[in-house]
Amino acid sequence: GQQLNQxxxxxxxxxxxxxxxxxxxxxxxxxxxxxxxxxxxxxxLLIALYKAGELTSNGRLTAQFGIxxxxxxxxxxxxxxxxxxxxxxxxxxxxxRQLTFGSGTQLTVLP
Amino acid sequence: DGGITQSPKYLFRKEGQNVTLxxxxxxxHDAMYWYRQDxxxxxxxxxxxxxxxxxxxGDIAEGYSVSREKKESFPLTVTSAQKNPTAFYLCASRFSTxxxxxxxxxxxxx
Numbered sequence: 001g002q003q004l005n006q007x008x009x010x011x012x013x014x015x016x017x018x019x020x021x022x023x024x025x026x027x028x029x030x031x032x033x034x035x036x037x038x039x040x041x042x043x044x045l046l047i048a049l050y051k052a053g054e055l056t057s058n059g060r061l062t063a064q065f066g067i068x069x070x071x072x073x074x075x076x077x078x079x080x081x082x083x084x085x086x087x088x089x090x091x092x093x094x095x096x097r098q099l100t101f102g103s104g105t106q107l108t109v110l111p
Numbered sequence: 112d113g114g115i116t117q118s119p120k121y122l123f124r125k126e127g128q129n130v131t132l133x134x135x136x137x138x139x140h141d142a143m144y145w146y147r148q149d150x151x152x153x154x155x156x157x158x159x160x161x162x163x164x165x166x167x168x169g170d171i172a173e174g175y176s177v178s179r180e181k182k183e184s185f186p187l188t189v190t191s192a193q194k195n196p197t198a199f200y201l202c203a204s205r206f207s208t209x210x211x212x213x214x215x216x217x218x219x220x221x
Contacts, residue, residue, distance in 0.1 A: 033209065040199075042117075042203075042212030043201070044212070048208065048209055050208075090210070097142070097167075098156060098159060098169070101146075103153040104152075104153050
């Protein structure tokens, strides 16, 4: 099936720094979703992107739908301790009936 | 409140026993999903259902079974045939393209 490659796999940053992560695919996606998972909890939807080139913000988070429709980017500005968690990208696959997830980016924010 | 409820949060079972994980949603979503998550890894699809009384295997369905008798409920049974059942299990429901998750069930087989 379709696969999403997410990078980096993990990040250690200082509080207050900006963060960038990305997700790429060998095939076209019509929707990109970004989720955050806190330890021991289910993922929570952060941002949904529906159109190539679209740039959407949610507070300190900004995500972009790549022009080629094969990639997406998530940026977090001025990181804070509660940003710690795993960030996943996801997109519909299998005739849009399934949802494929990337392997995740583990973010650690150091005080 | 609308949402997805998974129960129990933690589950311990002896090796060789079947165990059923509950997933209930009151969002009126047609599609429901079960994912498995192992430490440090992403989400792998076990089963999904688009409508009542219909479901399809995902990427790692071996050793698992599901039913979808009601729109609100999509229970997952981890059978004794599953070789390595200890994991974090996540249920999701979906409307259009966006999926919403429950809080997960951590299953430990001893």
